[in-house]
Amino acid sequence: MKMANWIDLSANQFSGGIPDSIGDMQNLQNLSLAHNRLEGSIPESIGKVSSLESLDLSHNFLSGSIPMSMENLRYLKYINLSFNNLSGEIPSKGPFTNCTAESFASNQALCGAQRFLVPPCPTISAHRSRTKRVHRTIFISLGVIIAVGALSFGFVYLRYRRKDKLPNGANLSLVAMPERISYFELLQATNGYNESNLLGAGSFGSVYRGTLGDGRAVAVKVFNLQMEGAFKSFDVECEVFRNLRHRNLTKVISSCSTPEFKALVLEFMPKGSLEKWLYSHNYFLDLMQRLDILIDVAGALQYLHCEYATPVIHCDLKPSNVLLDQDMVPHLSDFGLTKLLGEENSITYTETLATLGYLAPEYGLEGLVSAKCDIYSFGIMIIEVFTRTNPKSEMFSEKLSLKSWVANSIPDELAHVIDANLLKESDEYFGEKLSCIASIIKVALGCTMESPRERSSIQDVLVALKKIKLQYMSSQSSRKS
CATH class of the missing domain: 3.80.10.10 (Ribonuclease Inhibitor)
Structure with a gap:
């Protein structure tokens, strides 16, 4: 439980x-x-x-x-x-x-x-109030004494120990991380970054599986500093991971930074990526597993867009950036292209493009980035998850895209574009499954409207997906009873 x-x-x-x-x-x-x-x-x-x-x-x-x-x-x-x-x-x-x-x-x-609409709580008695004031005075006095002592010690320490300051090239992100892991520890953990430990490669570097000295399995993301933008990507990921906390975001254990080497040490996800589970013949996700994964990813996006002090735009949402832990719980990863919006900004500009096929029109054409760009990418990912078809597939051209292919199949031909492993006419609950998937695809199409203003908000998307799940579970229960 x-x-x-x-x-x-x-x-x-x-x-x-x-x-x-x-x-x-x-x-x-x-x-x-x-x-x-x-x-x-x-x-x-x-x-x-x-x-x-x-x-x-x-x-x-x-x-x-x-x-x-x-x-x-x-x-x-x-x-x-x-x-x-x-x-x-x-x-x-x-x-x-x-x-x-x-x-x-x-x-x-x-x-x-x-x-x-309840009565106010009783006020504290005068005696307790006086006692509380005395205690407060004592605590404040002690606090002042301790603060003065700490400042004095700090002054002496800084004056006589300047030689211990961080070198100019050191990255302050190291100070914010809970652990310090050296370059040599990572080299040993990954067996010299051996190809047998390579988990994948991205725009700015490669990810290796490693085993730390205490036996913990980790993923080590090594940035290719020869690539333009790699330094900025590392700094952005450090900034994002230093402050964000959510059960569906990848957890960073530490970082390692020198002028010649930069890496992030991440929590290892033993089940691999959502992309692997979609396209490998050795793995299969049923309807409920796919829906649960999408609900969790939507929850992570809601946190990034709405629940953190500064809105965070992921900018590269796709199945390969959704990693699954031992319990098949998804974790959104790879924040190298992420944009942080200022307090007064709901949109920003970038010259760095993410993965083609998932880009919102305004992002791909003008470099305009907002929360609605993530919504568009999420909608494409929803369609991909249930059709098992990559938006960059050779079957698509300027006149036909994954979105239009699916939109044109509604309502009569939808069953023919859904993943054949997921939906078969011989299935006992074929009608219920098709109805559930049709509702999910409708949500996805609402995310992928051409105009950003017409796209659904992440709050509405999350509510809709949860409602679809409840309706499907209810129909299954009634059939079994």
């Missing part, structure tokens, strides 16, 4: 409490335990379920307070704790900033902000 990402146990007769071990479910995105007979308190450990997006515990007999740890659930969009026996203060930060009174209706003794 630790790997589950969608749990719906609503409308049963379950009793007892919610176990503390729920905090171990790091992949859980949607949880519904509504309309049961659950008792006890909401576990504090629920605040550790960092990927949680929807939580429904309504119509139970839960008591106690709402854990303040839930304020840390940055992806939580929907909360329903109504019709319980909860008491105490309603948290006001994090996901609770967008909640309405309906989320907490019909509880025993909740208090908090006026917008929740």
